[in-house]
Amino acid sequence: MARGARTVASMNVIPLHPHIARADAPAFDAGLLARYDGPGPRYTSYPTADRFGPEFAADRYVEALSRLGGTVAPLSLYVHLPFCDSICYYCACNKVVTRDRTRSARYVEYLCREIAAVRRHMAGPGRVRQIHWGGGTPTFLTSAEQAQVMRALLDAFDLDPDAEVAIEVDPRKVDAAGIARLAELGFNRLSVGVQDFDHDVQVAVNRVQGEPETRAVIEAARHHGFDSVNVDLIYGLPRQTVASFARTLDRVADLAPDRIALYGYAHVPHLFKPQRSIAREELPDAATRLATLELAIARLAAAGYVYIGMDHFARRDDPLAVAQRAGRLRRNFQGYTADSADDLLAFGISAIGAPGDAYVQNVRTLGDYYAALDRSELPVLRGHALSADDRVRRAAIHALMCDFALDTAAFSARHGVDFERTFAPELAALATLAADGLVEVRPGAIRVTPRGRLLVRVVAKVFDRYLRDDAVAARYSKVI
Numbered sequence: 001m002a003r004g005a006r007t008v009a010s011m012n013v014i015p016l017h018p019h020i021a022r023a024d025a026p027a028f029d030a031g032l033l034a035r036y037d038g039p040g041p042r043y044t045s046y047p048t049a050d051r052f053g054p055e056f057a058a059d060r061y062v063e064a065l066s067r068l069g070g071t072v073a074p075l076s077l078y079v080h081l082p083f084c085d086s087i088c089y090y091c092a093c094n095k096v097v098t099r100d101r102t103r104s105a106r107y108v109e110y111l112c113r114e115i116a117a118v119r120r121h122m123a124g125p126g127r128v129r130q131i132h133w134g135g136g137t138p139t140f141l142t143s144a145e146q147a148q149v150m151r152a153l154l155d156a157f158d159l160d161p162d163a164e165v166a167i168e169v170d171p172r173k174v175d176a177a178g179i180a181r182l183a184e185l186g187f188n189r190l191s192v193g194v195q196d197f198d199h200d201v202q203v204a205v206n207r208v209q210g211e212p213e214t215r216a217v218i219e220a221a222r223h224h225g226f227d228s229v230n231v232d233l234i235y236g237l238p239r240q241t242v243a244s245f246a247r248t249l250d251r252v253a254d255l256a257p258d259r260i261a262l263y264g265y266a267h268v269p270h271l272f273k274p275q276r277s278i279a280r281e282e283l284p285d286a287a288t289r290l291a292t293l294e295l296a297i298a299r300l301a302a303a304g305y306v307y308i309g310m311d312h313f314a315r316r317d318d319p320l321a322v323a324q325r326a327g328r329l330r331r332n333f334q335g336y337t338a339d340s341a342d343d344l345l346a347f348g349i350s351a352i353g354a355p356g357d358a359y360v361q362n363v364r365t366l367g368d369y370y371a372a373l374d375r376s377e378l379p380v381l382r383g384h385a386l387s388a389d390d391r392v393r394r395a396a397i398h399a400l401m402c403d404f405a406l407d408t409a410a411f412s413a414r415h416g417v418d419f420e421r422t423f424a425p426e427l428a429a430l431a432t433l434a435a436d437g438l439v440e441v442r443p444g445a446i447r448v449t450p451r452g453r454l455l456v457r458v459v460a461k462v463f464d465r466y467l468r469d470d471a472v473a474a475r476y477s478k479v480i
Contacts, residue, residue, distance in 0.1 A: 025307045026453035028294045032436060033454060034286065039476040040457040042310070043401055044333045045359055046394035047384055047466055048476075049352060052361055056383030058372075062121045064355040070123030074160075074341040077128055077153060078333065079111070080348030080362075082136040085173070088207040089277045090195070090237060090265055094350035094364055095136045107348075107366065108145045110373050112152035114347050117378060119156035128157045130339040133167040139174040143181050150185045164189055164227075164339065171213045176220035183224035190221045191230040192257070196237055197248040204238040204282060211251055218255055228318070231257040235292045236265035238282035242291045249296060253303040259320065260305060260313040261335065262296055264289070266477035293454075293480065309401060310456060312336045329402040336402065349379075357386040389465065392417055397460045404448040404456065429462045455479060 041048045068075070082096045083104050096103070119125065131153065141149070153159075166189035167182060174182075179190075194214060195207060202208045218229050231252055235245060252260065267283060269275040284292065297307065305313040306321045312335060314320040323329040323338035330337050332344060333352055346353035349369045352361045360383035363369050372379035386394070392415050399406045408419040420427065430446070433439045438452030439459055448456055457479040461467055 025297065025301050025450070027450035028297065028454070029451055030287075030290050030294070032438075032451060033290055033480050036438075036455050036458050037286075037478050037480040038458075040461050040479045041464070041467075041476050043397050043457065043460050044331060044335065045352070045354065046397050046464070047359075047386075047390060049359070049361060051466055052359055052382040052384045054382050056358065056360065056380075056385060058378040058380040060358070060385065061355070061360045061378055061380050061383065064358045064360070065118060065121040066123060067356055068122050068343055068345075069119075069126035072127060073343065074129040074339075075126040075157065076130040076332070076339055076341040076344045077132070077157065078344060078346040078351055078353065079131070079133045079138075079149065079153075080135065080346070080351040081107075081133060081138040081141060081149075082349055082366075083107070083140040084135070084137045084170075085140065086206065087274050088195075089205045089274045090234065091274060092266070092268075092272045093134075093136060096366065101140070101142070104141050104145055106370070108141065108148055110370055111149060111348055113373050114379065115152045115156050117373070117376075118345060118347070121378075125156065125158045126343075128153075128159045128163055129341045130164045130337070131159070131166065132334055134334070135168060137170050137173055138167050139169055139178060139182075143178075146181070146185060159186075166191060168193065169217065170209075171217040172207075172209050174217060176216060176223075179217060179220035179226075180224050183221075183226065188225070188227045189230070190217075190226050190228070191232065191261075192217060193232050194248075194252065195232065195234045196240060196245065197251050198240065198244040200239045201237050201244065204278065206277070215255060218257065228258040230259040230261060231255065232261045232263070233296075234263050234265050235296060236267075236284060236289045238278050238284075240284055240288075240292065242288060242295055245292050246295055246299065249299045249303075253299070258315055258318050260300060261311050262293075262300075262313065263311050264293070264478070264480060268477070290480065307453070308336050309404070309453070310336075324402065327403060331398050331401055350381075357391065359384045359386075391415075392422070393463050393465060396423070396463045400446070400448060400460050400463075401456055404453060406446040407444065408446065409444045423463065426462050430459075433459060433462070 082094055084095050084097050085099045087097045165187045167187050168191045170193050192214060196202065197211055221229050233252065267275060300313050304315060306316055308314050308320050308324055312320065319338040320336055328338065330339060343356060344354040349362055349366060350364045352359060361381050363372060363379045363381045369379045395415060396406060412419040427441065430439055430441050434441050437449055438455055440447045440449060448459055452459055
């Protein structure tokens with residue numbers, strides 16, 4: 001496969017604001033990617049979750065909740081449903097693997113108690129623009145349990161008629177009838193796990209999943225009026241080759257999902273025990289990973305998908321692509337989103353929310369979760385109250401991650417800071433990245449170039465005050 005800097009595809013898109021970068025596909029430079037492929041956060045939050053602390057306890061969450069729901073400001077809701085009846089070796093999610101289908105009943109009871117408790121601490125029901133159910137495998141729940149959770153949410157909150165209501169599904173665990181029941185509950189967006197269609201790869205990660213069952217789920221979603229279907233893929237899995245992943249990409253393109261999430265597998269068995277079942281010698285080497293990524297970007301562009309940013313691709317008329325062109329793209333714990341809500345409430349074990357100027361994470365185990373709610377306490381593990389500096393840096397990082405550009409004059413006016421003075425050390429640090437062609441820095445503007453788009457996490461890291469200690473940065477996955 002060809003090497004060296006080149007643009008694999010481009011779009012004729014004119015942004016609606018002169019300082020928003022053109023939505024061109026990234027340029028692929030294998031040497032540059034290899035040189036900068038160090039650890040870095042994904043910036044679904046800033047500060048990142050490893051910076052949350054126990055000093056932000058349930059009482060502070062209650063205080064934050066008391067300021068929510070009494071205005072027209074929109075809300076997003078996230079529900080974590082951790083149960084799976086089998087384990088995928090690559091998975092880094094907080095999950096409970098069990099074949100005992102009765103265990104979800106108790107969890108649902110306590111989940112509904114948490115939802116009601118959170119609502120009691122709020123000033124009003126709020127206006128919900130987005131709901132997302134993740135896991136685990138949300139469809140592990142019975143149909144009655146799914147309805148029980150949805151009723152608890154609708155009893156507690158006001159749902160906009162055109163709200164996005166999304167759920168993650170495993171095609172091995174749901175059929176067309178199950179998709180019909182999800183539509184009846186109000187779900188209108190589906191995220192389908194695929195990872196790779198190659199059988200040898202599937203065996204290596206303990207997730208054997210046929211294309212016919214995946215196609216049946218997607219076709220059922222379309223038949224029952226779902227607005228959007230997303231497919232998740234992973235490159236860098238064991239036994240994966242460039243040729244085998246090319247076949248997967250062709251099959252996925254034929255399924256024609258509205259969005260595709262393409263994640264790089266991070267092998268960290270010291271953090272996630274299931275990954276110890278993956279033989280390190282079966283993982284593709286760095287050159288193969290890069291070649292696979294290059295192929296994927298080219299194939300998806302040729303199939304009509306826009307590179308939104310880190311991991312995300314969407315069709316040109318998809319709300320993500322439209323939001324990016326309009327400068328309205330945002331980033332939260334589900335990745336890139338067109339959702340306009342500033343406040344995110346999260347329910348279930350390990351779930352992370354963003355109420356007001358704070359982050360809060362729930363306890364990680366079922367035992368701790370049940371015990372807290374039995375004490376009539378919100379099940380908070382840790383959190384973080386944003387400082388003024390955190391808020392400004394978060395805005396800068398998310399602008400770069402979402403728009404690939406930052407209008408420093410407009411930013412200064414919006415946030416009441418002198419950008420050049422406040423970020424003088426960061427502007428100096430960008431000089432090295434500018435010399436390598438990742439960014440362009442000029443008076444009044446910073447622009448991530450096509451060569452820098454695959455490395456936008458590297459650019460964002462420059463503005464992360466918490467990462468000035470290089471030893472800390474090593475905790476994160478590699479950017480490629």
